[in-house]
Amino acid sequence: xxxxxxxxxxxxxxxxxxxxxxxxxxxxxxxxxxxxxxxxxxxxxxxxxxxxxxxxxxxxxxxxxxxxxxxxxxxxxxxxxxxxxxxxxxxxx
Amino acid sequence: xxxxxxxxxxxxxxxxxxxxxxxxxxxxxxxxxxxxxxxxxxxxxxxxxxxxxxxxxxxxxxxxxxxxxxxxxxxxxxxxxxxxxxxxxxxxxxxxxxxxxxxxxxxxxxxxxxxxxxxxxxxxxxxxxxxxxxxxxxxxxxxxxxxxxxxxxxxxxxxxxxxxxxxxxxxx
Amino acid sequence: xxxxxxxxxxxxxxxxxxxxxxxxxxxxxxxxxxxxxxxxxxxxxxxxxxxxxxxxxxxxxxxxxxxxxxxxxxxxxxxxxxxxxxxxxxxxxxxxxxxxxxxxxxxxxxxxxxxxxxxxxxxxxxxxxxxxxxxxxxxxxxxxxxxxxxxxxxxxxxxxxxxxxxxxxxxxxxxxxxxxxxxxxxxxxxxxxxxxxxxxxxxxxxxxxxxxxxxxxxxxxxxxxxxxxxxxxxxxxxxxxxxxxxxxxxxxxxxxxxxxxxxxxxxxxxxxxxxxxxxxxxxxxxxxxxxxxxxxxxxxxxxxxxxxxxxxxxxxxxxxxxxxxxxxxxxxxxxxxxxx
Numbered sequence: 001x002x003x004x005x006x007x008x009x010x011x012x013x014x015x016x017x018x019x020x021x022x023x024x025x026x027x028x029x030x031x032x033x034x035x036x037x038x039x040x041x042x043x044x045x046x047x048x049x050x051x052x053x054x055x056x057x058x059x060x061x062x063x064x065x066x067x068x069x070x071x072x073x074x075x076x077x078x079x080x081x082x083x084x085x086x087x088x089x090x091x092x093x
Numbered sequence: 094x095x096x097x098x099x100x101x102x103x104x105x106x107x108x109x110x111x112x113x114x115x116x117x118x119x120x121x122x123x124x125x126x127x128x129x130x131x132x133x134x135x136x137x138x139x140x141x142x143x144x145x146x147x148x149x150x151x152x153x154x155x156x157x158x159x160x161x162x163x164x165x166x167x168x169x170x171x172x173x174x175x176x177x178x179x180x181x182x183x184x185x186x187x188x189x190x191x192x193x194x195x196x197x198x199x200x201x202x203x204x205x206x207x208x209x210x211x212x213x214x215x216x217x218x219x220x221x222x223x224x225x226x227x228x229x230x231x232x233x234x235x236x237x238x239x240x241x242x243x244x245x246x247x248x249x250x251x252x253x254x255x256x257x258x259x260x261x262x263x264x265x
Numbered sequence: 266x267x268x269x270x271x272x273x274x275x276x277x278x279x280x281x282x283x284x285x286x287x288x289x290x291x292x293x294x295x296x297x298x299x300x301x302x303x304x305x306x307x308x309x310x311x312x313x314x315x316x317x318x319x320x321x322x323x324x325x326x327x328x329x330x331x332x333x334x335x336x337x338x339x340x341x342x343x344x345x346x347x348x349x350x351x352x353x354x355x356x357x358x359x360x361x362x363x364x365x366x367x368x369x370x371x372x373x374x375x376x377x378x379x380x381x382x383x384x385x386x387x388x389x390x391x392x393x394x395x396x397x398x399x400x401x402x403x404x405x406x407x408x409x410x411x412x413x414x415x416x417x418x419x420x421x422x423x424x425x426x427x428x429x430x431x432x433x434x435x436x437x438x439x440x441x442x443x444x445x446x447x448x449x450x451x452x453x454x455x456x457x458x459x460x461x462x463x464x465x466x467x468x469x470x471x472x473x474x475x476x477x478x479x480x481x482x483x484x485x486x487x488x489x490x491x492x493x494x495x496x497x498x499x500x501x502x503x504x505x506x507x508x509x510x511x512x513x514x515x516x517x518x519x520x521x522x523x524x525x526x527x528x529x530x531x532x533x534x535x536x537x538x539x540x541x542x543x544x545x546x547x548x549x550x551x552x553x554x555x556x557x558x559x560x561x562x563x564x565x566x567x568x569x570x571x572x573x574x575x576x577x578x579x580x581x582x583x584x585x586x587x588x589x590x591x592x593x594x595x596x597x598x599x600x601x602x603x604x605x
Contacts, residue, residue, distance in 0.1 A: 007111055008195075022120060022166055026127050029158065030111055033134055036150075044141040049230045052146050053239055056231065059153055060246045064253030066158045070165045071260030077169055121341070121403065128396065148385035156392025160422060163399055167415065228382055228442055 004041065007034035025069055032062045099140055106133045120166050124159060131155040145228040276377045280357050284513060289319040291512045295564045302568040329501035334406055342404035346499065346506035349397025352390045353513035359383040360520045361445050363530040363549035375530075375549055376445060383444040384436060387521060388429055391476065395421050397510065401499070416575060421476055423582040428472035430590035431465040434597040435525050438462065448529035459526035464593045466526045468586055470562075473518035475582065477511060479563060481570040482578055519559035520552075527555045 011030035036055045043051025110130040117123045131154050138147035235243050293308065293315065300307030308315035333342055363375035380386060395418050402414020436442060438458055439450035451457055459466045475482040499507060523529060530548030573581070 007108060008199075011111070011115075020120060022162065022169070023115070023123055026123065026162060027115060029127070029154075030114065030130070033131070033154075036146075037134060037137065040138055040141050040143050040146060043143065049227070049234055052143050052227075052231050053234045055143075055146055056149060056235070057242060057246055059149060060250060063153055063158055064249050066161060067257040068253050068260070070161055071257040073165060074168070075260050121338070125341070125400075132393075144380065144382045145385070148382045148389050151389035152385065152392055156389060156395065157422070160392075160395055160399070160418070163396075164415065164418075167399075167403060167411065228385075 004034045004038035007031075007037065021073060025066065025073075029062060029066065032058055096140065100137070103133055103137050103140065107137065121163070124163050124166055127162070128155050128159050131159065143227065145231050272373060273377060277358075280377060281354065284354060284357060284516065285509075287516060288509050288512045289323060291516065291560065292322065292508075293318050294560070295567070298561070298564045299568045302565070323505070326505040327502055331501045331503070338404045338406070341400050343503075345397050345401040345404055346503045346510070347397075348400060349394065349510040350506050350513065352394035352397075353510050353517055356387050356390050356517045356521075359386055359444050360517075360524060361448055361529055362552050363547065366547075379443055379445045382442045384432060384442045384447070384525075387444075388425075388432060392422075392425060394510075394514070395425075397507075401507070405499075417478060420478075420482065420575075420578060420582070423579060424472045424475040424586070427468055427582060427586035427590045428476060430587065430594055431462075431469045431472070432525070434462060434465045434590075434594045437594070437597050437601050444524055444529075447525060448531065451528045452531055457526065457528040457531070459528075462526070462593070462597065464589060465597075466522075468590050468593070469522060469526065471581075472586060473522065474563070474566065475578070477514040477518055479511075479515065479567060481566065481573050483567075483572065515560065515563055516556070519556045519563070522559055523552060523555040 008031055011027045011034060015024050015027045015031075036058055039051040039055045039058070041051075043049060043055075107130055110126045110133065113126045114123050114130060117126065131150060135147040135150040135155070138144075138150060296318075297307040297315065308318040311317045311321045333339065358377045359380060361376035361379070365374050398414050398421065399418045402410045402412075402417075405411070435447065435458055438461060439447040441447065441450065447458075530552045532548075532551055
């Protein structure tokens with residue numbers, strides 16, 4: 001459990017201090033993995049596979065989110081030629 | 094005894110590679126460290142007795158999602174050099190501070206729950222399933238008790254697939 | 266003590282050595298068979314009938330100069346052939362070569378291990394093998410290998426989906442994910458799965474051709490296209506590793522197809538007592554014979570069929586094989602439930 005908390009922290013720090021949006025997405029994957037580790041740890045402690053079932057759903061959702069997110073990045077990159085998140089401000093002037 | 098050693102070794106590797114993922118300058122190296130991280134997480138799952146989940150983790154996460162990331166990184170890296178200087182507007186101090194606050198909060202919760210142990214969960218959670226074997230149990234639960242989330246997850250994947258195709262097309 | 270450590274270690278050593286020797290002789294076999302198909306003789310000079318040709322090839326590749334492109338990423342450049350070779354070798358941990366045998370008073374099982382998610386392990390290791398190709402193209406730091414590697418890996422991950430779907434229908438028939446369990450299911454139902462699931466067999470074979478970048482799907486690495494594909498910048502031992510990894514993948518696909526569809530170590534028609542004289546040939550010999558038939562068909566197809574263009578290739582993968590595999594899966598599911 002401490003491991004999953006620490007991994008979660010690393011992911012959150014990664015989301016906040018990097019500018020490259022792809023690395024931000026990968027830090028989000030780290031966060032999701034931390035959650036999964038937590039789920040599996042409790043599932044093995046309680047001798048119950050419900051935790052693993054939920055972890056399977058988390059992986060499925062992570063896959064969907066990665067696909068759509070990367071699609072958005074690619075579409076954005078085609079317009080503005082940058083992956084720097086500070087420059088992705090189409091909604092400001 | 095050997096299990097604790099294995100656990101701490103794998104945990105150290107997972108955290109080490111995670112820190113490397115977040116701090117490396119070069120994006121491609123970062124993605125590679127992420128792959129290795131996921132492989133170690135799969136090893137941890139095997140240690141915890143979740144073999145089906147470990148195989149799914151390697152198959153979907155390390156073998157599918159990160160390949161996707163690698164593709165996008167290469168398509169984006171074809172023209173640009175690696176990241177330059179650190180932007181002074183970025184508030185890294187605030188980021189570290191907030192993360193430390195979250196960590197402190199989690200630590201407090203863990204400490205408090207160790208002092209006041211909660212009553213054990215009801216026995217219904219550990220009801221015996223009619224099949225044995227890790228994969229069979231996961232499958233049984235997926236198809237009987239958790240059928241509706243299963244169907245919703247498949248709808249979600251279908252929608253994500255269509256969305257990704259639409260987003261990546263050159264002309265609509 | 267001995268049972269836990271020494272015997273599996275011995276098995277690993279034997280299997281790895283056999284695989285590596287087999288892979289190098291695959292190269293010779295391919296050159297010979299293609300030569301005979303083209304009415305010529307193939308390598309004949311080195312040793313009697315060219316038997317020692319792989320030794321000559323190995324010596325040549327090891328003595329070649331090891332060139333690294335100047336601005337290439339050193340770590341990734343070195344790691345890519347290793348990442349390509351390792352998954353091809355570690356799959357052998359779960360392939361059953363035969364049933365138990367008696368040696369020196371011990372009952373030794375002829376597989377290294379039997380994990381209860383064996384088939385899933387094989388599929389996941391195959392999906393990690395894609396990284397070697399992507400990284401090889403990237404690390405070469407030049408346009409042609411990068412584009413060729415992106416094409417090759419796109420081809421690989423597309424056909425992975427179709428192959429995995431056919432494997433799911435095999436799992437439906439066998440009811441278990443472990444490789445030994447699948448062979449025993451074929452034993453108990455007295456019918457190889459290749460006859461029960463002919464469509465899955467065909468799709469698996471075509472997908473296996475595409476997964477290992479073999480003709481007629483070898484556009485990304487053909488010599489006439491894109492100046493040699495993703496391993497253009499590699500020379501010497503590293504190129505040898507890529508080359509061997511491809512043949513090792515081929516042998517892996519043959520072994521897996523043998524186990525899943527042709528009954529592993531079972532003799533033909535296990536329940537017909539009239540053919541029990543075939544029982545003289547031990548199980549692992551049957552396994553080798555069936556794998557060899559597969560390998561021969563691989564080489565035969567390469568010598569015969571012309572190469573597919575890349576868009577035709579992706580077309581087949583996504584629009585033909587995947588719907589067929591899904592239809593097969595649905596029909597298998599319905600029949601399995603109906604005949605339960």
